[in-house]
Amino acid sequence: MSKLYLDPNQVSRARQAASQIADSLQDFILERTTAAVERTVLRLYGMDGVDSDYVPLPNVVVDHLKDAGLLAEGAARYVVNAVLQKNLTVQEVGALVAEGVLDLTEIPLADEDAIRAKADELACVSLERIRENRRRRDHYLSTLGEGPRPYLYVIVATGNIYEDVVQAKAAARQGADIIAVIRSTGQSLIDYVPYGATTEGFGGTYATQENFRIMRRALDEVGEEVGRYIRLCNYCSGLCMPEIAAMGALERLDVMLNDALYGILFRDINMQRTMVDQNFSRMINSFAGVIINTGEDNYLTTADAVEQAPSVLASQFINEQLALRSGLPEEQMGLGHAFEMSPDIEDGFLLELSQAQMAREIFPRAPLKYMPPTKHMTGNIFKGHVQDTLFNMVGVMTNQGIQLLGMMTEAIHTPLIHDRHIAIEGAKYVFNNMRSFADEIEFKKDGKIVARAHQVLSDAATLLEEVREIGMLEAISRGMFADVKRTMTGGKGLAGVVMRAENYLNPFETLLRKELGLEAIAR
Amino acid sequence: MSGEERYEPWNRRDFTNVRPYGDTFDDGVIQLSFSLPVPAGEEAAEAARQLAAKMGFTEPAVTHQHDLGENFTFVILYAKTQASVDFTKIKVAKVDSPRMSFYEVNKFIEEEIGRKIVIIGACTGTDAHTVGIDAIMNMKGYNGEYGLERYPMVDAYNLGSQVENEEMVAKAIELKADAILVSQVVTQKDVHIPNLAQLVELLEAEGLRDKLILVCGGPRISHELALELGYDAGFSGGTLAPDVASYVVQEMVKRGLK
Numbered sequence: 143m144s145k146l147y148l149d150p151n152q153v154s155r156a157r158q159a160a161s162q163i164a165d166s167l168q169d170f171i172l173e174r175t176t177a178a179v180e181r182t183v184l185r186l187y188g189m190d191g192v193d194s195d196y197v198p199l200p201n202v203v204v205d206h207l208k209d210a211g212l213l214a215e216g217a218a219r220y221v222v223n224a225v226l227q228k229n230l231t232v233q234e235v236g237a238l239v240a241e242g243v244l245d246l247t248e249i250p251l252a253d254e255d256a257i258r259a260k261a262d263e264l265a266c267v268s269l270e271r272i273r274e275n276r277r278r279r280d281h282y283l284s285t286l287g288e289g290p291r292p293y294l295y296v297i298v299a300t301g302n303i304y305e306d307v308v309q310a311k312a313a314a315r316q317g318a319d320i321i322a323v324i325r326s327t328g329q330s331l332i333d334y335v336p337y338g339a340t341t342e343g344f345g346g347t348y349a350t351q352e353n354f355r356i357m358r359r360a361l362d363e364v365g366e367e368v369g370r371y372i373r374l375c376n377y378c379s380g381l382c383m384p385e386i387a388a389m390g391a392l393e394r395l396d397v398m399l400n401d402a403l404y405g406i407l408f409r410d411i412n413m414q415r416t417m418v419d420q421n422f423s424r425m426i427n428s429f430a431g432v433i434i435n436t437g438e439d440n441y442l443t444t445a446d447a448v449e450q451a452p453s454v455l456a457s458q459f460i461n462e463q464l465a466l467r468s469g470l471p472e473e474q475m476g477l478g479h480a481f482e483m484s485p486d487i488e489d490g491f492l493l494e495l496s497q498a499q500m501a502r503e504i505f506p507r508a509p510l511k512y513m514p515p516t517k518h519m520t521g522n523i524f525k526g527h528v529q530d531t532l533f534n535m536v537g538v539m540t541n542q543g544i545q546l547l548g549m550m551t552e553a554i555h556t557p558l559i560h561d562r563h564i565a566i567e568g569a570k571y572v573f574n575n576m577r578s579f580a581d582e583i584e585f586k587k588d589g590k591i592v593a594r595a596h597q598v599l600s601d602a603a604t605l606l607e608e609v610r611e612i613g614m615l616e617a618i619s620r621g622m623f624a625d626v627k628r629t630m631t632g633g634k635g636l637a638g639v640v641m642r643a644e645n646y647l648n649p650f651e652t653l654l655r656k657e658l659g660l661e662a663i664a665r
Numbered sequence: 666m667s668g669e670e671r672y673e674p675w676n677r678r679d680f681t682n683v684r685p686y687g688d689t690f691d692d693g694v695i696q697l698s699f700s701l702p703v704p705a706g707e708e709a710a711e712a713a714r715q716l717a718a719k720m721g722f723t724e725p726a727v728t729h730q731h732d733l734g735e736n737f738t739f740v741i742l743y744a745k746t747q748a749s750v751d752f753t754k755i756k757v758a759k760v761d762s763p764r765m766s767f768y769e770v771n772k773f774i775e776e777e778i779g780r781k782i783v784i785i786g787a788c789t790g791t792d793a794h795t796v797g798i799d800a801i802m803n804m805k806g807y808n809g810e811y812g813l814e815r816y817p818m819v820d821a822y823n824l825g826s827q828v829e830n831e832e833m834v835a836k837a838i839e840l841k842a843d844a845i846l847v848s849q850v851v852t853q854k855d856v857h858i859p860n861l862a863q864l865v866e867l868l869e870a871e872g873l874r875d876k877l878i879l880v881c882g883g884p885r886i887s888h889e890l891a892l893e894l895g896y897d898a899g900f901s902g903g904t905l906a907p908d909v910a911s912y913v914v915q916e917m918v919k920r921g922l923k
Binding site: 625 | 698699700731733734735737739791792794795796803805825826827851852853854856884885902
């Protein structure tokens with residue numbers, strides 16, 4: 143029963159348009175691969191480490207193949223061929239290429255069936271490791287349990303992974319359910335993943351596989367002590383999107399920011415590149431049981447939250463359809479939205495409530511990620527705490543899945559250790575004190591909240607139909623999302639996009655398609 | 666009562682001797698909150714109290730403490746100060762040119778400069794947070810004020826995020842910029858300071874520094890800091906396009922940069 147009396151016809155009208163948008167994007171995506179996708183394949187095979195110039199081995203090997211014009215066939219073909227013909231491990235192949243003593247293009251190709259069989263065999267070993275991580279998480283969840291929803295999500299951002307650990311453990315003891323390690327500013331735009339444990343970063347800490355491992359271990363430790371599984375979140379976005387997904391799958395991350403549109407609009411990443419990257423990254427996240435978070439909330443940091451409400455909903459519909467095409471179950475779709483309207487608006491709370499309730503009803507199984515006020519936060523921390531409190535009220539009144547806690551010092555600095563405590567304490571107060579409020583309330587059928595939801599839904603459906611007519615990529619070019627315009631060939635990372643050859647080989651994609659119940663690619 | 670003057674310092678304030686006010690004039694009441702890297706308990710409260718005393722406060726009282734875990738303790742503390750300042754001697758560096766509207770700025774450029782002016786802007790260094798520079802420069806602007814791209818008498822170029830200082834200087838030369846706007850949002854560990862300073866050095870090396878107006882802005886930027894770093898002006902949070910444009914055009918005329 144819809145509390146907002148939403149018209150099911152409008153919802154299916156919007157969903158159908160989004161589905162067709164996703165279909166046409168999917169055709170475009172499946173014709174292409176990228177340097178990042180191919181590096182991901184090598185990482186999934188276990189290739190790790192750096193060369194003498196600190197260039198990660200997956201980059202060295204993929205660049206080697208790209209220079210030879212062979213990337214279109216898939217990096218797996220040439221690396222697995224070397225494994226077969228030279229009796230090496232994947233890691234050894236990487237190391238020898240980096241030393242300059244192995245040229246993958248000169249090794250005669252083994253029989254195609256033999257390459258494919260070996261490629262599958264090795265891929266199955268890696269997938270088993272990811273499966274084991276899922277089992278481990280499930281075990282923790284069934285033995286330790288977890289906090290009630292909405293999950294309390296806080297960030298740590300010291301720049302030093304070891305100091306992050308201290309703050310993360312403290313936050314877990316204070317009641318946090320999800321710890322996100324903010325990345326160092328600018329990591330999304332570097333075309334490789336840094337290596338090893340890092341102790342310096344600006345505005346955050348580099349995402350590296352070793353840092354993932356360190357934080358995972360710490361959160362498991364503190365989770366066992368406090369008797370609650372603590373989820374770990376990172377940022378599967380930017381030029382290394384699918385590599386981060388692979389690293390997260392291998393190190394048992396639980397939540398990943400994962401939204402191509404965010405990178406296109408706010409980091410000026412080339413749309414072809416990141417759409418292709420996103421598809422593969424979401425398949426990995428699906429298989430690893432990772433909840434993805436999408437970035438619709440960010441549209442509202444540049445554009446007006448009241449005006450842009452339909453585009454947020456439209457983007458949620460598109461993200462849902464794209465995620466389904468990567469095999470992601472609805473239970474792992476943390477679609478994003480935010481409490482970003484100006485606090486000066488009369489009845490603004492009603493509009494926020496309307497938007498949040500609408501998202502809840504339209505995506506009933508998704509653990510929606512609800513973002514706190516940021517744009518209208520100021521140096522007045524006392525008012526900020528009240529703004530965050532109203533945000534928390536909407537969260538509990540509309541059964542949000544993941545509540546990214548607002549910090550009263552949002553406009554001033556990355557959270558101090560007690561800022562986090564004050565935020566958690568406030569959220570716990572509201573959630574506990576109003577726990578069953580959502581079950582108790584109905585909305586006036588002819589009231590402002592219901593009327594607003596109907597208007598936004600109808601506008602979103604219209605917007606989606608417009609986007610369907612011109613195509614998603616053209617819609618972005620025209621600035622239809624967040625008022626930002628990006629072109630097909632503009633932005634960073636286009637050079638890493640390659641059309642797939644007829645004999646393209648990506649055993650992980652093929653195996654994951656089977657695992658996730660997606661139809662095998664025709665080619 | 667007649668003839669005897671009541672003590673009402675709030676009516677006759679001594680601006681040469683000012684201290685904080687809580688609810689009794691000159692009480693000097695201050696509230697502080699901070700965390701100490703020690704386990705919670707009475708010793709933590711006493712440590713906070715002694716720390717406040719060392720800061721020169723009197724009557725420190727811990728009104729609340731909370732165990733943050735990992736041997737950290739959060740305290741809220743009230744205290745009093747005997748310190749005072751002479752308000753009549755306060756000097757603050759401020760951007761003092763009057764703020765003009767969108768129309769006034771364009772008219773001012775037409776009449777006083779007589780040609781379109783070129784303004785380039787970017788988030789420089791590692792900073793990828795373009796919200797501020799976008800609000801100032803992009804066509805749409807922010808909060809009802811058009812951005813500089815909309816100004817008919819301004820050629821505005823928003824170079825985006827993570828622009829290197831070298832590239833900024835090269836663009837300034839290529840586009841013959843009259844003004845450069847630098848946005849810095851990420852200021853953790855003062856990463857913005859060397860970055861802002863480097864741009865000044867590069868402009869000086871190219872002999873450009875005096876030929877253009879150099880402005881920085883961001884939530885943690887003050888006009889005073891900007892001046893210290895060798896900028897002409899600094900703007901903090903809440904600044905809109907007309908604030909920056911008014912300053913730039915008036916400063917150009919003042920400095921004879923036509």
